[in-house]
């Protein structure tokens with residue numbers, strides 16, 4: 001990642017002035033989703049770009065060293081080598097952006113990637129993911145342990161109670177402490193938008209997270225009933241844009257939760273390109289948090305290269 005957002009002092013006046021035009025957001029989101037799909041080589045190129053922006057994720061109660069090893073192998077070899085060769089892309093070092101796991105699995109992921117001589121970062125969720133309902137001391141300790149174990153990115157969840165009750169100063173203080181506990185590791189702040197009530201609240205929580213020094217803001221844990229949606233994303237990326245205009249700091253965006261189809265991944269990329277520009281369609285400033293999306297992207301690329309859809313055994317690692 002490039003130079004980091006150091007955060008700024010909490011600006012309560014800015015937060016108090018926030019108003020979101022709900023119908024306009026819905027209209028714009030609809031417009032982006034209904035764009036005509038790109039085809040052929042342009043589609044393949046966008047899909048490969050999407051691959052490089054994926055935080056390949058496993059966040060299950062039954063995660064074990066073996067499925068984390070498998071995940072890391074897939075992160076290093078996201079698309080079958082012969083398919084990449086057919087597109088003359090086999091020498092381009094295409095990997096996913098990161099792997100994302102629970103804190104207890106960080107060491108497994110770090111070891112697996114080291115053994116594979118692969119330098120993509122391990123991201124760890126933390127701070128009582130997904131609900132964030134543990135004491136602050138424990139949440140901070142969880143970050144420190146994940147960093148000690150080799151996580152280079154930390155995906156924290158915010159305290160929704162503070163956001164829902166408008167305790168912005170408290171929320172700012174907590175996130176600032178998360179940032180400090182991260183040290184050199186990059187801080188991705190999950191708003192859990194499905195639990196924040198209104199677009200205005202989501203915009204305010206986005207601003208507070210950036211003011212407190214988040215490197216990325218992220219929509220969801222994947223565990224809420226509503227996760228990454230285009231209207232919510234628009235609210236968050238407009239907050240990113242406003243923050244950039246006011247401070248000059250670029251904060252990344254990570255939609256996560258329920259993103260499963262290759263087609264959607266292209267819509268996400270075009271949203272970023274249209275709203276924030278080319279810098280935000282690269283892994284430094286854009287991630288797709290997803291556990292199963294890569295399988296559909298590989299399937300579509302297989303179809304592009306061979307003209308037919310793969311049988312299950314032809315993409316066994318997906």
Ligand SMILES: O=C[C@H](O)COP(=O)(O)O
Nearest residue numbers: 222256257258289290291
């Ligand atoms: O951060 C990533 C999400 O937890 C993944 O959600 P998903 O399993 O719906 O793709």
